[in-house]
Amino acid sequence: MILDEVRAHGVERLVEPGLYREAMSRLVAAVHVVTTQGPAGRAGFTATAVASVSDSPPTLLVCLNRRIRSAGAFRQSGSFAVNLLSGEQQAVAESFGGRLSLAGEQRFSVGHWREGTLGVPCLEGAVAVFECALIESRTIATHDVLVGRVEAVTLGPDREKLAYVGRGYKVV
Numbered sequence: 001m002i003l004d005e006v007r008a009h010g011v012e013r014l015v016e017p018g019l020y021r022e023a024m025s026r027l028v029a030a031v032h033v034v035t036t037q038g039p040a041g042r043a044g045f046t047a048t049a050v051a052s053v054s055d056s057p058p059t060l061l062v063c064l065n066r067r068i069r070s071a072g073a074f075r076q077s078g079s080f081a082v083n084l085l086s087g088e089q090q091a092v093a094e095s096f097g098g099r100l101s102l103a104g105e106q107r108f109s110v111g112h113w114r115e116g117t118l119g120v121p122c123l124e125g126a127v128a129v130f131e132c133a134l135i136e137s138r139t140i141a142t143h144d145v146l147v148g149r150v151e152a153v154t155l156g157p158d159r160e161k162l163a164y165v166g167r168g169y170k171v172v
């Protein structure tokens with residue numbers, strides 16, 4: 001039992017990471033692919049940890065695990081794109097999700113990609129694409145929180161979206 005394990009750790013560590021992950025697995029999260037154009041070419045990763053910060057000016061944040069191979073590309077590039085996936089784009093999420101051992105440019109063989117106004121890779125047919133200038137990056141625990149000012153938005157068809165919940169993809 002997870003709760004027994006938690007109690008065994010004592011009061012100093014009430015929220016054990018496994019319990020936290022279990023609770024977070026119940027969150028219905030939208031699936032995005034976050035991309036950039038780094039010094040060594042295009043890079044990207046699948047992300048659910050994306051949130052709106054403000055609409056004045058339009059600002060969002062992305063949480064990037066610092067161990068991801070392309071983390072350096074995101075640090076060095078001044079811009080990135082957040083591609084919100086449709087229900088038909090699960091294959092794109094899988095290509096960028098880190099479980100198929102595809103790296104860098106290989107990941108872009110799935111989906112149709114164009115260069116956006118900031119020079120970052122934008123996914124055709126995405127529900128929405130937010131092109132961002134990186135205005136702040138803060139390291140918190142294992143992740144870099146990237147704060148982006150939204151410089152351009154492309155609206156795709158308002159069709160079914162791809163979600164991730166219970167450790168699996170769902171179309172909602």
Ligand SMILES: Cc1cc2nc3c(=O)[nH]c(=O)nc-3n(C[C@H](O)[C@H](O)[C@H](O)COP(=O)(O)O)c2cc1C
Pocket residue numbers: 031044045046047048049050063064065066067068069070093096097098102103104164
């Ligand atoms: C559904 C899903 C959501 C994910 N969300 C995030 C996220 O929000 N932030 C993050 O850093 N990694 C997230 N990941 C993991 C990264 O996509 C993965 O670690 C990365 O693609 C690995 O890249 P690498 O093989 O080049 O190191 C998620 C993976 C999946 C499948």
